[in-house]
Amino acid sequence: FLSDIRDVRNGIIQTHTQQKEAWGDIMLVPFVAEKHRHDMHIDNKHLCRSTGLLLKTFASANSYLLDLHRAQHNEEITDSEFMTARVALLKSMNDLIYRIATKNQVFHVERKKLEVML
Numbered sequence: 001f002l003s004d005i006r007d008v009r010n011g012i013i014q015t016h017t018q019q020k021e022a023w024g025d026i027m028l029v030p031f032v033a034e035k036h037r038h039d040m041h042i043d044n045k046h047l048c049r050s051t052g053l054l055l056k057t058f059a060s061a062n063s064y065l066l067d068l069h070r071a072q073h074n075e076e077i078t079d080s081e082f083m084t085a086r087v088a089l090l091k092s093m094n095d096l097i098y099r100i101a102t103k104n105q106v107f108h109v110e111r112k113k114l115e116v117m118l
Contacts, residue, residue, distance in 0.1 A: 001103060002050055008096045009057040012089065016064040019085070023077065026070040054100075061093055 020026075042055050065086065072082040 001100075002053060004099055005050065005053045005057055005096065008092055009053065009060050011092065012057070012060045012064055015085075015089075016060070016067065019064075019071070020067060023071045024074075026067060026074050026076055029074045031070045031073040057096070058093075061089060064089060 040055070040059055042052055042059075047055070068077070068082055068085055068089075071077045072079065077085070
């Protein structure tokens with residue numbers, strides 16, 4: 001389960017890093033999004049590993065999506081390139097959420113079976 005989340009997060013970070021290197025200056029034309037952003041401090045001491053990793057994965061996806069918007073706004077990528085990258089990112093996150101929900105459902109079914117047996 002954790003390896004699935006790590007794979008998705010590493011894929012997002014790797015793609016984001018490669019894209020940022022390929023783009024030019026994405027900060028040239030201001031893109032105001034800070035009013036919609038809130039800094040998130042993830043305290044690993046108070047969270048279980050999966051929760052912290054999941055939060056970090058969503059933060060990585062959010063950062064990549066913000067830079068995609070900046071690159072589009074600064075005309076470093078076309079609208080079709082933006083949509084292609086955005087759809088790929090959202091599909092990756094949707095697949096991850098689906099896998100988590102499926103594993104959660106299987107876990108609860110098995111837990112109920114064990115409760116009935118006891």
